[in-house]
Amino acid sequence: MEDFIVRLKRKDEEALNYMIDTYMPFLKGICQHILTKSCGQQAAEECLNDVLLAIWQKAHQFEGDAADFRKWAGMITKYKAIDNYRRHAKHQQRESTTDEIRNDGRTYDTEDAVLQKEAREEMLFQLHELPEADRELLLMKYYLDLSNSEIAAVLGVTVAAIENRLYRGKRKLVHLVERKERFV
Numbered sequence: 001m002e003d004f005i006v007r008l009k010r011k012d013e014e015a016l017n018y019m020i021d022t023y024m025p026f027l028k029g030i031c032q033h034i035l036t037k038s039c040g041q042q043a044a045e046e047c048l049n050d051v052l053l054a055i056w057q058k059a060h061q062f063e064g065d066a067a068d069f070r071k072w073a074g075m076i077t078k079y080k081a082i083d084n085y086r087r088h089a090k091h092q093q094r095e096s097t098t099d100e101i102r103n104d105g106r107t108y109d110t111e112d113a114v115l116q117k118e119a120r121e122e123m124l125f126q127l128h129e130l131p132e133a134d135r136e137l138l139l140m141k142y143y144l145d146l147s148n149s150e151i152a153a154v155l156g157v158t159v160a161a162i163e164n165r166l167y168r169g170k171r172k173l174v175h176l177v178e179r180k181e182r183f184v
Helices: 002-009 013-039 041-061 066-098 110-127 132-143 148-155 159-183
Strands: 100-103 106-109
Touching: 002 013, 002 041, 002 066, 013 041, 013 066, 041 066, 110 132, 110 159, 132 148, 132 159, 148 159
Parallel strands: none
Antiparallel strands: 100 106
């Protein structure tokens, strides 16, 4: 058995085959224990392949007898599996984060964001059918997020006049949308 470790350090493929035959069930068990539930069977098998490669490449660093080799190989397997688990968890977290868009403290998924954007574009299209004065007023209020007093200051009219014009402009817009829906 000591001979197998020396041969493995010299990169003898027969020693690698012996190691696989002897230690594969032990190493595979570690990979499956850590990865199968969270990452799947395929991830555990890929990790096992990475472990075998790492042992092959780091064999020259090993110091000890066959019992120590089992512990050393087990530790390499454990840490590789934990690294794969962490990588998988980060990937899952990134995927879930990219599917969410934060807006006004509420969470929307991608589909909601697309629908909201389409509704906004449709409303802009409908606004172009309004008279220019109403269109500019509604754009200042709902797209530029100006307050009624800010709009009144820009246009040089009273806040009450702005409120009345906004009310009438919204009613015109509703009528345009309703008329369009009847024809669709």
